[in-house]
Amino acid sequence: xxxxxxxxxxxxxxxxxxxxxxxxxxxxxxxxxxxxxxxxxxxxxxxxxxxxxxxxxxxxxxxxxxxxxxxxxxxxxxxxxxxxxxxxxxxxxxxxxxxxxxxxxxxxxxxxxxxxxxxxxxxxxxxxxxxxxxxxxxxxxxxxxxxxxxxxxxxxxxxxxxxxxxxxxxxxxxxxxxxxxxxxxxxxxxxxxxxxxxxxxxxxxxxxxxxxxxxxxxxxxxxxxxxxxxxxxxxxxxxxxxxxxxxxxxxxxxxxxxxxxxxxxxxxxxxxxxxxxxxxxxxxxxxxxxxxxxxxxxxxxxxxxxxxxxxxxxxxxxxxxxxxxxxxxxxxxxxxxxxxxxxxxxxxxxxxxxxxxxxxxxxxxxxxxxxxxxxxxxxxxxxxxxxxxxxxxxxxxxxxxxxxxxxxxxxxxxxxxxxxxxxxxxxxxxxxxxxxxxxxxxxxxxxxxxxxxxxxxxxxxxxxxxxxxxxxxxxxxxxxxxxxxxxxxxxxxxxxxxxxxxxxxxxxxxxxxxxxxxxxxxxxxxxxxxxxxxxxxxxxxxxxxxxxx
Numbered sequence: 023x024x025x026x027x028x029x030x031x032x033x034x035x036x037x038x039x040x041x042x043x044x045x046x047x048x049x050x051x052x053x054x055x056x057x058x059x060x061x062x063x064x065x066x067x068x069x070x071x072x073x074x075x076x077x078x079x080x081x082x083x084x085x086x087x088x089x090x091x092x093x094x095x096x097x098x099x100x101x102x103x104x105x106x107x108x109x110x111x112x113x114x115x116x117x118x119x120x121x122x123x124x125x126x127x128x129x130x131x132x133x134x135x136x137x138x139x140x141x142x143x144x145x146x147x148x149x150x151x152x153x154x155x156x157x158x159x160x161x162x163x164x165x166x167x168x169x170x171x172x173x174x175x176x177x178x179x180x181x182x183x184x185x186x187x188x189x190x191x192x193x194x195x196x197x198x199x200x201x202x203x204x205x206x207x208x209x210x211x212x213x214x215x216x217x218x219x220x221x222x223x224x225x226x227x228x229x230x231x232x233x234x235x236x237x238x239x240x241x242x243x244x245x246x247x248x249x250x251x252x253x254x255x256x257x258x259x260x261x262x263x264x265x266x267x268x269x270x271x272x273x274x275x276x277x278x279x280x281x282x283x284x285x286x287x288x289x290x291x292x293x294x295x296x297x298x299x300x301x302x303x304x305x306x307x308x309x310x311x312x313x314x315x316x317x318x319x320x321x322x323x324x325x326x327x328x329x330x331x332x333x334x335x336x337x338x339x340x341x342x343x344x345x346x347x348x349x350x351x352x353x354x355x356x357x358x359x360x361x362x363x364x365x366x367x368x369x370x371x372x373x374x375x376x377x378x379x380x381x382x383x384x385x386x387x388x389x390x391x392x393x394x395x396x397x398x399x400x401x402x403x404x405x406x407x408x409x410x411x412x413x414x415x416x417x418x419x420x421x422x423x424x425x426x427x428x429x430x431x432x433x434x435x436x437x438x439x440x441x442x443x444x445x446x447x448x449x450x451x452x453x454x455x456x457x458x459x460x461x462x463x464x465x466x467x468x469x470x471x472x473x474x475x476x477x478x479x480x481x482x483x484x485x486x487x488x489x490x491x492x493x494x495x496x497x498x499x500x501x502x503x504x505x506x507x508x509x510x511x512x513x514x515x516x517x518x519x520x521x522x523x524x525x526x527x528x529x530x531x532x533x534x535x536x537x538x539x540x541x542x543x544x545x546x547x548x549x550x551x552x553x554x555x556x557x558x559x560x561x562x563x564x565x566x567x568x569x570x571x
Contacts, residue, residue: 026051027536033079033507036475037497038086038482043475048084050503053536053550057499075538077531079507083474086482086495087114087167087504087534088458091308092275092433094118096125096155096170097136101143102445103164103549105438110525111458112506114534115167115554116438117489120275121246122175122215125159126152126207127200131331132179138408142371144444152207156553163549165539166438167504169491169556171213171244172204174232178220184331186223194228198235208555210489211242213275216257217321218246219328226260233268240490240556244273251280251415254287255294262298265305273488276435277307277424278315278416285417292427299429306488308433309424311461312416314519316368316435316451319411320402324351332407339403349395362387362394366519367401369410369448375401380449380520412451412519425461426471431485432461441523452522456515459526463514474510491554507531 028050035046035058049056090108093116099105108116118124128136128150140148149155152170159168181196182189189197201212214229215221233243243264247257258274265272274295279285298305320327320335327338327348338344356362362384370378378386378401387397401409424430436454439445458481466477486495493501506529513528525543532540535550 026056028075028077028503028533028538030077030079030084030505030507030531033077033082033084035497036083036085036478038479038495040475040479040483043083048497048505050505050533050536053503055497055499055501055503058497077507079531081509082507082530083478083510084497085478085506085508086497087506087532088112088432088481089114089485089491089495090116090434090458091431091485091489092117092120092310092435093438094120094123094436095166095168095438096123097139097143097145098437098439098445099164099166099168100145100147100159100162102438102440102443103162103551104440104443104545105165106440106545107436107455107523108434108438109165109532109539109545110455110529111434112508112529112532113166113434113458114504114506114532115169115491115494117169117171117210117433117485119171119173119209120213120244120433120435122173122213122218122221124170124173124176124204124209124213125155126150127172127176127180127204129180131183132176135179135184135331142408152204152209156208159553164551165534165549166551167494167534167554168551169489169554170209171211171242172201172209174212174214174224174229175218175221177201177204177212177232178224182220184220184329186326186329188225189228194231198232201232202236205236205241205556208553210240210556211244211271212236213244213246215246216248217325218318219331222248222325222328226263230264230267233264233270242271242273242489243268244275246275250276250278251284254279254284255290258291258294262294262303262305265298265303271304271306271488273305274307276315276433277309277430279420280315280413280415282415282417285420288417288420288423292423295429306429306431307424307427308431309421310433310435310453310457311421311425311465312451312453312457313418313421314412314414314416314451316410316412316453318407319365319367319398319409320407322352322356322365322398324348335407336403339399345399349399352395352398359384359394364414366412367409368412368450370401370405371408372405375404410448410450422465422469422471425465428476430480431488432457432481434458439523441525446523449519450522452515452517452519455517455523456526459513459529460515462508462510463528467510467513490556503533503536505531505533
């Protein structure tokens with residue numbers, strides 16, 4: 023008679039491999055799957071030491087825990103490790119450190135640049151290395167498994183700062199050494215954010231050189247590309263070039279065709295990627311299931327305004343002559359007044375401007391009796407650049423095509439937030455509470471973009487293999503017990519742009535490393551997430567297959 027900590031009975035198992043679903047009972051002992059038995063009525067004894075844990079999953083799907091391939095939770099998990107918005111979606115593992123920003127390294131200007139983020143979230147600890155950060159995160163007892171990339175922006179800012187310059191040979195050597203140090207600490211690769219400072223100042227040769235310094239079969243390079251609109255094709259070519267010259271896996275973050283004038287570029291974009299894959303370039307993508315993006319409001323500004331860091335950027339905005347030059351460039355790029363109706367403020371720092379959250383720049387400009395571009399300047403100056411925004415600029419048809427690609431995974435592109443506390447603030451993009459149930463409910467079940475079997479593979483085993491995470495993303499004996507039980511007929515998102523903190527429906531149980539974090543749709547308070555370090559980890563025997571937390 024088997025002794026178990028959890029028994030899931032009578033469920034329809036989607037094991038993550040892409041195989042057809044089957045009815046089975048799943049037994050969990052400790053943090054591992056003890057058995058998957060297709061014959062019902064298996065004799066077993068459920069341990070009473072942690073309370074009776076039996077789930078009758080009759081009529082429900084049982085799948086591996088969902089893997090969020092594009093998260094930004096490195097700081098919010100320190101502020102509130104409950105991560106309720108992610109658990110409610112069935113997410114058990116996040117890949118962080120995206121878009122060139124990671125928790126470490128933080129030296130010099132990189133450290134100074136993050137100070138406001140940490141203070142705003144009430145984080146008192148400070149650190150420079152991943153080793154230091156991991157110790158702090160372990161002390162928080164997070165609800166999720168944490169995987170991270172190393173941010174190129176962190177590395178460049180730590181060595182060069184926010185200067186628009188090519189690194190010297192000495193500086194590049196320091197960057198390569200710092201990147202290797204992050205890999206040794208457990209990062210699974212590195213990421214770039216090539217529309218943000220300081221990544222925007224790098225050239226392809228710099229990125230190839232860095233990628234070559236750590237390339238192997240396990241590690242990966244991910245990129246928020248230089249352009250997702252006007253220069254989309256050129257940007258994809260750059261990613262492919264890095265993959266080819268560095269002989270490394272490459273991954274395009276939140277792939278899109280931004281701006282109506284660029285929607286017709288999708289055929290060329292997909293053709294480029296698939297031709298590269300046929301030639302042996304290991305290239306994949308992720309995408310969130312929405313047609314609106316979200317990032318900093320100041321990304322509207324010309325890139326030259328960022329040089330030198332936020333203080334220099336603000337100084338330029340306050341200079342009337344420079345402001346006129348900036349205004350001219352913005353209006354040249356966005357001559358249509360309709361553009362401002364599709365840009366809304368999602369978060370501000372000051373109380374006096376809280377009324378702006380959820381409002382478009384067009385609406386705000388009318389309320390304060392200014393032109394839209396002057397309203398933009400006013401907000402950025404008053405908020406000292408700390409303004410989040412949502413941009414509605416994408417095609418629904420193109421979204422469906424991207425989601426349908428067999429090498430496209432799902433990434434929420436959001437930080438972990440909860441329904442109360444310090445992260446319950448502003449009007450962030452609803453993808454933070456809705457991405458995965460929206461994908462499975464709207465696009466898979468209702469729109470029939472693919473089978474549920476293929477969809478589950480796309481959010482479990484495929485990202486696990488792509489990012490080198492073994493024994494997760496699959497339901498099999500001996501794998502870690504990250505499990506989701508959901509109703510395929512009811513799963514759907516409810517979060518909206520006006521009410522982004524609403525719980526999704528149809529997800530009833532979420533198990534992280536053997537313990538239920540969500541039980542009958544309610545939080546249990548379990549915090550069993552682990553830090554999953556990459557193959558380069560210096561800890562003896564430690565890799566993403568092992569318990570490192």
